[in-house]
Amino acid sequence: MNNEVLTLDSQAWFQFASFVGVLLAPIAGLGAAIIVALQLGFTGRVTQLEMFERQCARLDKEIQRLLQQPLKNARYEDYFGMPLIEVVYAHSNAKEVAPDDLGDALNSLLQNLAMVLEIVARKRLLVERLEKSLGDYPWVEYSENAYWISRYSAVLGRLCRVIGHQKVARKLTKRQLELCAEISTEFKEIQ
Template identity: 30%
Template sequence: MREFRFSLIVFTALLVIVAGVYFLIMLNGGQISLSTSNQDWASFGAYFGGVLAPAASLLAGYLVYKSFRSNTYQQKLLVIREALGRLDQQLEHNLYTPFNNDCFGEEYRGLPLRTIVYAVSNGELESNERFDGAVLSLLHNISILAHSILTYLKLLERFPTEETDTNWLRNLEHHYWIEKYSPICTRMKTIVGKNAMQQKIKENQLESFRVIFNGGYDL
Protein backbone atom coordinates (compact mmCIF):
# COMPACT_ATOMS: atom_id res chain seq x y z
CA MET A 1 0.00 0.00 0.00
CA ARG A 2 2.81 2.41 0.83
CA GLU A 3 4.55 1.60 -2.43
CA PHE A 4 1.32 2.23 -4.34
CA ARG A 5 0.83 5.62 -2.69
CA PHE A 6 4.44 6.53 -3.40
CA SER A 7 4.05 5.57 -7.07
CA LEU A 8 0.85 7.60 -7.34
CA ILE A 9 2.54 10.63 -5.77
CA VAL A 10 5.48 10.35 -8.17
CA PHE A 11 3.16 10.09 -11.17
CA THR A 12 1.12 13.09 -9.99
CA ALA A 13 4.30 15.10 -9.44
CA LEU A 14 5.45 14.20 -12.95
CA LEU A 15 2.09 15.34 -14.32
CA VAL A 16 2.41 18.68 -12.54
CA ILE A 17 6.00 19.14 -13.72
CA VAL A 18 5.11 18.38 -17.34
CA ALA A 19 2.16 20.77 -17.25
CA GLY A 20 4.26 23.42 -15.51
CA VAL A 21 7.03 23.23 -18.08
CA TYR A 22 4.53 23.55 -20.91
CA PHE A 23 2.84 26.61 -19.43
CA LEU A 24 6.21 28.21 -18.65
CA ILE A 25 7.16 27.82 -22.29
CA MET A 26 3.84 29.44 -23.25
CA LEU A 27 4.44 32.38 -20.91
CA ASN A 28 7.97 32.90 -22.17
CA GLY A 29 6.61 32.95 -25.70
CA GLY A 30 4.08 35.62 -24.81
CA GLN A 31 1.09 33.29 -24.93
CA ILE A 32 -1.02 34.08 -21.85
CA SER A 33 -4.49 33.04 -23.05
CA LEU A 34 -5.99 29.76 -24.16
CA SER A 35 -5.59 29.12 -27.86
CA THR A 36 -8.58 28.59 -30.13
CA SER A 37 -6.49 26.80 -32.73
CA ASN A 38 -7.07 23.08 -33.18
CA GLN A 39 -3.45 22.74 -34.22
CA ASP A 40 -2.25 24.15 -30.89
CA TRP A 41 -4.45 21.78 -28.92
CA ALA A 42 -3.25 18.88 -31.05
CA SER A 43 0.33 19.83 -30.25
CA PHE A 44 -0.56 20.11 -26.59
CA GLY A 45 -2.10 16.61 -26.62
CA ALA A 46 0.88 15.17 -28.47
CA TYR A 47 3.24 16.74 -25.95
CA PHE A 48 1.37 15.34 -22.96
CA GLY A 49 0.87 11.96 -24.58
CA GLY A 50 4.49 11.64 -25.62
CA VAL A 51 5.79 12.45 -22.15
CA LEU A 52 3.18 10.87 -19.89
CA ALA A 53 2.21 7.77 -21.89
CA PRO A 54 5.46 5.89 -21.12
CA ALA A 55 5.19 6.86 -17.44
CA ALA A 56 1.55 5.77 -17.32
CA SER A 57 2.45 2.47 -18.99
CA LEU A 58 5.18 1.86 -16.45
CA LEU A 59 2.80 2.66 -13.60
CA ALA A 60 0.12 0.36 -15.02
CA GLY A 61 2.66 -2.43 -15.46
CA TYR A 62 3.89 -1.95 -11.92
CA LEU A 63 0.36 -2.10 -10.51
CA VAL A 64 -0.35 -5.29 -12.47
CA TYR A 65 2.86 -6.80 -11.11
CA LYS A 66 1.96 -5.83 -7.54
CA SER A 67 -1.53 -7.25 -7.93
CA PHE A 68 -0.17 -10.52 -9.35
CA ARG A 69 2.41 -10.74 -6.58
CA SER A 70 -0.20 -10.10 -3.90
CA ASN A 71 -2.55 -12.74 -5.31
CA THR A 72 0.27 -15.27 -5.59
CA TYR A 73 1.33 -14.58 -2.01
CA GLN A 74 -2.24 -14.96 -0.80
CA GLN A 75 -2.63 -18.27 -2.62
CA LYS A 76 0.61 -19.48 -1.06
CA LEU A 77 -0.70 -18.61 2.40
CA LEU A 78 -3.97 -20.42 1.71
CA VAL A 79 -2.17 -23.58 0.60
CA ILE A 80 0.04 -23.56 3.70
CA ARG A 81 -2.94 -22.90 5.99
CA GLU A 82 -4.84 -25.81 4.47
CA ALA A 83 -1.83 -28.07 5.05
CA LEU A 84 -1.62 -26.88 8.66
CA GLY A 85 -5.31 -27.61 9.04
CA ARG A 86 -4.80 -31.19 7.89
CA LEU A 87 -1.89 -31.66 10.32
CA ASP A 88 -3.99 -30.15 13.07
CA GLN A 89 -6.84 -32.58 12.42
CA GLN A 90 -4.47 -35.54 12.38
CA LEU A 91 -2.88 -34.55 15.69
CA GLU A 92 -6.30 -33.98 17.21
CA HIS A 93 -7.26 -37.47 16.07
CA ASN A 94 -4.07 -38.92 17.57
CA LEU A 95 -4.69 -37.26 20.92
CA TYR A 96 -8.13 -38.84 21.14
CA THR A 97 -7.06 -42.21 19.75
CA PRO A 98 -7.65 -45.02 22.30
CA PHE A 99 -4.45 -46.13 24.00
CA ASN A 100 -4.86 -49.86 23.48
CA ASN A 101 -2.07 -50.98 25.74
CA ASP A 102 -2.41 -52.78 29.05
CA CYS A 103 0.69 -51.19 30.62
CA PHE A 104 -1.59 -49.25 32.98
CA GLY A 105 -4.01 -52.11 33.53
CA GLU A 106 -7.43 -52.86 32.14
CA GLU A 107 -8.95 -49.81 33.84
CA TYR A 108 -7.08 -47.44 31.51
CA ARG A 109 -6.94 -49.62 28.43
CA GLY A 110 -8.75 -48.00 25.48
CA LEU A 111 -8.96 -44.53 27.02
CA PRO A 112 -7.95 -41.55 24.84
CA LEU A 113 -4.26 -40.76 24.89
CA ARG A 114 -5.02 -37.23 26.10
CA THR A 115 -6.82 -38.60 29.17
CA ILE A 116 -3.88 -40.79 30.11
CA VAL A 117 -1.44 -37.89 29.58
CA TYR A 118 -3.38 -35.85 32.12
CA ALA A 119 -3.54 -38.78 34.53
CA VAL A 120 0.22 -39.38 34.35
CA SER A 121 1.13 -35.69 34.59
CA ASN A 122 -1.18 -35.33 37.62
CA GLY A 123 0.58 -38.19 39.37
CA GLU A 124 -2.39 -40.57 39.21
CA LEU A 125 -0.34 -43.02 37.14
CA GLU A 126 3.35 -43.78 36.88
CA SER A 127 4.73 -43.52 33.38
CA ASN A 128 6.60 -46.35 31.70
CA GLU A 129 8.77 -46.92 28.66
CA ARG A 130 5.90 -47.82 26.33
CA PHE A 131 3.89 -44.76 27.20
CA ASP A 132 6.94 -42.49 27.04
CA GLY A 133 7.60 -43.75 23.53
CA ALA A 134 4.05 -42.96 22.42
CA VAL A 135 4.19 -39.48 23.96
CA LEU A 136 7.61 -38.75 22.48
CA SER A 137 6.40 -39.78 19.03
CA LEU A 138 3.45 -37.43 19.36
CA LEU A 139 5.72 -34.60 20.53
CA HIS A 140 7.87 -35.18 17.47
CA ASN A 141 4.83 -34.74 15.21
CA ILE A 142 3.77 -31.62 17.11
CA SER A 143 7.29 -30.20 16.68
CA ILE A 144 6.99 -30.69 12.92
CA LEU A 145 3.68 -28.83 13.07
CA ALA A 146 5.28 -26.07 15.15
CA HIS A 147 8.04 -25.58 12.59
CA SER A 148 5.45 -25.28 9.83
CA ILE A 149 3.41 -22.83 11.91
CA LEU A 150 6.46 -20.65 12.51
CA THR A 151 7.16 -20.52 8.78
CA TYR A 152 3.53 -19.57 8.18
CA LEU A 153 3.64 -16.79 10.78
CA LYS A 154 6.78 -15.35 9.21
CA LEU A 155 5.00 -15.26 5.86
CA LEU A 156 2.08 -13.44 7.49
CA GLU A 157 4.50 -10.78 8.73
CA ARG A 158 5.49 -10.04 5.13
CA PHE A 159 1.96 -10.12 3.77
CA PRO A 160 1.56 -7.10 1.42
CA THR A 161 -0.92 -5.06 3.45
CA GLU A 162 -0.93 -2.53 6.28
CA GLU A 163 1.57 -3.37 9.05
CA THR A 164 -1.03 -3.20 11.84
CA ASP A 165 -3.30 -5.61 9.98
CA THR A 166 -0.43 -8.05 9.50
CA ASN A 167 0.52 -8.01 13.17
CA TRP A 168 -3.08 -8.48 14.22
CA LEU A 169 -3.54 -11.46 11.93
CA ARG A 170 -0.24 -13.03 13.00
CA ASN A 171 -1.02 -12.63 16.70
CA LEU A 172 -4.50 -14.06 16.25
CA GLU A 173 -3.13 -17.12 14.45
CA HIS A 174 -0.40 -17.60 17.05
CA HIS A 175 -2.90 -17.35 19.91
CA TYR A 176 -4.98 -20.15 18.39
CA TRP A 177 -2.07 -22.60 18.43
CA ILE A 178 -0.96 -21.60 21.92
CA GLU A 179 -4.43 -22.12 23.37
CA LYS A 180 -4.87 -25.46 21.66
CA TYR A 181 -1.54 -27.20 22.18
CA SER A 182 0.53 -25.41 24.81
CA PRO A 183 -1.18 -26.97 27.88
CA ILE A 184 -1.03 -30.57 26.62
CA CYS A 185 2.52 -30.08 25.28
CA THR A 186 3.71 -28.84 28.66
CA ARG A 187 2.31 -31.96 30.31
CA MET A 188 3.84 -34.29 27.72
CA LYS A 189 7.21 -32.56 28.03
CA THR A 190 7.07 -33.07 31.80
CA ILE A 191 6.41 -36.78 31.28
CA VAL A 192 9.25 -37.56 28.86
CA GLY A 193 11.75 -34.89 29.96
CA LYS A 194 13.73 -32.30 28.07
CA ASN A 195 16.69 -34.60 27.34
CA ALA A 196 14.50 -37.17 25.62
CA MET A 197 12.99 -34.46 23.43
CA GLN A 198 16.42 -33.16 22.47
CA GLN A 199 17.53 -36.65 21.44
CA LYS A 200 14.38 -37.34 19.40
CA ILE A 201 13.64 -33.97 17.80
CA LYS A 202 15.81 -31.82 15.54
CA GLU A 203 17.21 -28.60 16.95
CA ASN A 204 15.35 -26.28 14.56
CA GLN A 205 12.08 -28.07 15.32
CA LEU A 206 12.70 -27.74 19.05
CA GLU A 207 13.28 -24.02 18.62
CA SER A 208 10.03 -23.71 16.68
CA PHE A 209 8.31 -25.72 19.41
CA ARG A 210 9.61 -23.27 22.02
CA VAL A 211 8.61 -20.17 20.05
CA ILE A 212 5.15 -21.32 19.01
CA PHE A 213 3.97 -22.94 22.22
CA ASN A 214 4.92 -20.12 24.55
CA GLY A 215 8.11 -21.48 26.01
CA GLY A 216 7.72 -25.10 24.91
CA TYR A 217 10.30 -27.50 26.29
CA ASP A 218 11.90 -24.78 28.45
CA LEU A 219 8.73 -24.34 30.52
Protein backbone atom coordinates in the same frame (compact mmCIF):
# COMPACT_ATOMS: atom_id res chain seq x y z
CA MET B 1 4.71 40.62 -20.28
CA ASN B 2 4.75 38.71 -23.42
CA ASN B 3 2.11 39.66 -26.00
CA GLU B 4 1.90 36.17 -27.40
CA VAL B 5 -1.57 34.73 -27.72
CA LEU B 6 -2.38 31.05 -27.52
CA THR B 7 -2.94 29.74 -30.95
CA LEU B 8 -6.31 28.69 -32.22
CA ASP B 9 -4.72 26.43 -34.81
CA SER B 10 -6.02 22.90 -34.24
CA GLN B 11 -2.96 21.37 -35.93
CA ALA B 12 -0.66 22.98 -33.33
CA TRP B 13 -2.84 21.70 -30.52
CA PHE B 14 -2.80 18.21 -32.05
CA GLN B 15 1.01 18.23 -32.17
CA PHE B 16 1.18 19.44 -28.57
CA ALA B 17 -1.22 16.67 -27.40
CA SER B 18 0.79 14.06 -29.30
CA PHE B 19 3.97 15.29 -27.64
CA VAL B 20 2.42 15.12 -24.16
CA GLY B 21 0.93 11.69 -24.93
CA VAL B 22 4.31 10.33 -26.01
CA LEU B 23 5.81 11.55 -22.73
CA LEU B 24 3.04 10.29 -20.44
CA ALA B 25 2.29 6.90 -22.07
CA PRO B 26 5.46 5.14 -20.83
CA ILE B 27 5.00 6.61 -17.35
CA ALA B 28 1.38 5.39 -17.24
CA GLY B 29 2.44 1.97 -18.58
CA LEU B 30 5.16 1.68 -15.95
CA GLY B 31 2.68 2.65 -13.24
CA ALA B 32 0.21 0.02 -14.45
CA ALA B 33 2.97 -2.63 -14.52
CA ILE B 34 3.94 -1.76 -10.95
CA ILE B 35 0.32 -2.04 -9.80
CA VAL B 36 -0.08 -5.42 -11.52
CA ALA B 37 3.17 -6.70 -9.97
CA LEU B 38 2.09 -5.58 -6.51
CA GLN B 39 -1.31 -7.20 -6.97
CA LEU B 40 0.30 -10.48 -8.10
CA GLY B 41 2.61 -10.43 -5.07
CA PHE B 42 -0.33 -9.79 -2.76
CA THR B 43 -2.36 -12.57 -4.43
CA GLY B 44 0.60 -14.94 -4.08
CA ARG B 45 0.86 -14.22 -0.35
CA VAL B 46 -2.86 -14.76 0.13
CA THR B 47 -2.64 -18.06 -1.76
CA GLN B 48 0.28 -19.18 0.42
CA LEU B 49 -1.65 -18.13 3.50
CA GLU B 50 -4.65 -20.20 2.41
CA MET B 51 -2.37 -23.19 1.79
CA PHE B 52 -0.83 -22.87 5.27
CA GLU B 53 -4.31 -22.50 6.75
CA ARG B 54 -5.43 -25.77 5.13
CA GLN B 55 -2.26 -27.58 6.30
CA CYS B 56 -2.70 -26.31 9.86
CA ALA B 57 -6.35 -27.31 9.94
CA ARG B 58 -5.59 -30.79 8.57
CA LEU B 59 -2.74 -31.42 11.01
CA ASP B 60 -4.69 -29.95 13.92
CA LYS B 61 -7.53 -32.34 13.14
CA GLU B 62 -5.09 -35.28 12.92
CA ILE B 63 -3.50 -34.38 16.27
CA GLN B 64 -6.90 -34.15 17.91
CA ARG B 65 -7.72 -37.57 16.46
CA LEU B 66 -4.44 -38.99 17.80
CA LEU B 67 -5.05 -37.48 21.24
CA GLN B 68 -8.46 -39.15 21.44
CA GLN B 69 -7.23 -42.50 20.13
CA PRO B 70 -7.48 -45.24 22.79
CA LEU B 71 -4.29 -46.88 24.05
CA LYS B 72 -4.36 -50.48 22.84
CA ASN B 73 -1.23 -51.88 24.43
CA ALA B 74 -2.30 -54.61 26.87
CA ARG B 75 0.93 -54.16 28.88
CA TYR B 76 -0.56 -50.99 30.31
CA GLU B 77 -3.74 -52.44 31.77
CA ASP B 78 -4.23 -49.37 33.98
CA TYR B 79 -4.43 -47.22 30.87
CA PHE B 80 -5.79 -49.73 28.33
CA GLY B 81 -8.60 -48.21 26.27
CA MET B 82 -8.03 -44.69 27.66
CA PRO B 83 -7.58 -41.86 25.17
CA LEU B 84 -3.90 -41.01 24.68
CA ILE B 85 -4.40 -37.52 26.09
CA GLU B 86 -5.65 -38.99 29.36
CA VAL B 87 -2.62 -41.31 29.50
CA VAL B 88 -0.34 -38.29 29.05
CA TYR B 89 -2.14 -36.38 31.81
CA ALA B 90 -2.10 -39.41 34.14
CA HIS B 91 1.66 -39.90 33.71
CA SER B 92 2.27 -36.18 34.03
CA ASN B 93 0.19 -35.87 37.18
CA ALA B 94 2.03 -38.85 38.69
CA LYS B 95 5.30 -37.11 37.75
CA GLU B 96 6.62 -40.24 36.06
CA VAL B 97 8.43 -40.66 32.79
CA ALA B 98 6.69 -43.03 30.40
CA PRO B 99 8.30 -46.40 29.66
CA ASP B 100 10.29 -46.47 26.41
CA ASP B 101 7.67 -48.22 24.28
CA LEU B 102 4.92 -45.86 25.43
CA GLY B 103 7.34 -42.95 25.09
CA ASP B 104 7.88 -43.92 21.45
CA ALA B 105 4.16 -43.60 20.75
CA LEU B 106 4.15 -40.24 22.48
CA ASN B 107 7.23 -39.16 20.52
CA SER B 108 5.31 -39.44 17.24
CA LEU B 109 2.59 -37.26 18.74
CA LEU B 110 5.20 -34.73 19.87
CA GLN B 111 6.81 -34.70 16.41
CA ASN B 112 3.41 -34.11 14.79
CA LEU B 113 2.83 -31.20 17.15
CA ALA B 114 6.28 -29.80 16.32
CA MET B 115 5.49 -30.03 12.59
CA VAL B 116 2.26 -28.11 13.14
CA LEU B 117 4.21 -25.44 15.01
CA GLU B 118 6.66 -25.13 12.10
CA ILE B 119 3.80 -24.58 9.66
CA VAL B 120 2.17 -22.14 12.07
CA ALA B 121 5.47 -20.22 12.35
CA ARG B 122 5.67 -19.92 8.55
CA LYS B 123 2.04 -18.84 8.46
CA ARG B 124 2.66 -16.24 11.19
CA LEU B 125 5.61 -14.84 9.22
CA LEU B 126 3.46 -14.58 6.11
CA VAL B 127 0.61 -12.93 8.04
CA GLU B 128 3.09 -10.50 9.60
CA ARG B 129 4.43 -9.50 6.17
CA LEU B 130 0.93 -9.17 4.78
CA GLU B 131 -0.22 -7.00 7.68
CA LYS B 132 2.90 -4.81 7.41
CA SER B 133 2.38 -4.36 3.68
CA LEU B 134 -1.19 -3.25 4.37
CA GLY B 135 -0.09 -1.05 7.26
CA ASP B 136 -2.51 -2.96 9.47
CA TYR B 137 -2.35 -3.76 13.19
CA PRO B 138 -1.06 -7.34 13.65
CA TRP B 139 -4.30 -8.63 15.21
CA VAL B 140 -4.36 -11.78 13.02
CA GLU B 141 -0.83 -12.70 14.06
CA TYR B 142 -1.69 -12.16 17.74
CA SER B 143 -4.90 -14.18 17.52
CA GLU B 144 -3.00 -17.02 15.78
CA ASN B 145 -0.47 -17.10 18.61
CA ALA B 146 -3.19 -17.07 21.24
CA TYR B 147 -5.06 -19.91 19.53
CA TRP B 148 -2.08 -22.26 19.32
CA ILE B 149 -0.88 -21.44 22.84
CA SER B 150 -4.29 -22.09 24.35
CA ARG B 151 -4.78 -25.21 22.24
CA TYR B 152 -1.49 -26.99 22.88
CA SER B 153 0.58 -25.43 25.68
CA ALA B 154 -0.63 -27.85 28.37
CA VAL B 155 -0.30 -30.91 26.12
CA LEU B 156 3.18 -29.93 24.94
CA GLY B 157 4.44 -29.29 28.46
CA ARG B 158 3.04 -32.56 29.76
CA LEU B 159 4.38 -34.52 26.78
CA CYS B 160 7.82 -33.06 27.42
CA ARG B 161 7.73 -34.14 31.07
CA VAL B 162 6.35 -37.61 30.32
CA ILE B 163 8.75 -38.37 27.45
CA GLY B 164 11.70 -36.86 29.29
CA HIS B 165 13.75 -33.78 28.46
CA GLN B 166 16.73 -35.71 27.09
CA LYS B 167 14.63 -37.79 24.71
CA VAL B 168 12.75 -34.72 23.54
CA ALA B 169 16.04 -32.92 22.89
CA ARG B 170 17.21 -35.83 20.74
CA LYS B 171 13.93 -36.16 18.80
CA LEU B 172 13.25 -32.54 17.86
CA THR B 173 15.31 -30.13 15.79
CA LYS B 174 16.65 -26.95 17.35
CA ARG B 175 14.03 -24.92 15.46
CA GLN B 176 11.23 -27.19 16.68
CA LEU B 177 12.47 -26.84 20.26
CA GLU B 178 12.47 -23.05 19.89
CA LEU B 179 8.91 -23.10 18.56
CA CYS B 180 7.77 -25.42 21.35
CA ALA B 181 9.41 -23.07 23.87
CA GLU B 182 7.24 -20.24 22.51
CA ILE B 183 4.16 -22.31 23.37
CA SER B 184 5.23 -24.08 26.58
CA THR B 185 7.75 -23.02 29.23
CA GLU B 186 8.68 -26.68 29.79
CA PHE B 187 10.81 -26.58 26.64
CA LYS B 188 12.84 -23.59 27.79
CA GLU B 189 14.70 -25.91 30.17
CA ILE B 190 15.85 -28.04 27.23
CA GLN B 191 17.39 -25.24 25.23
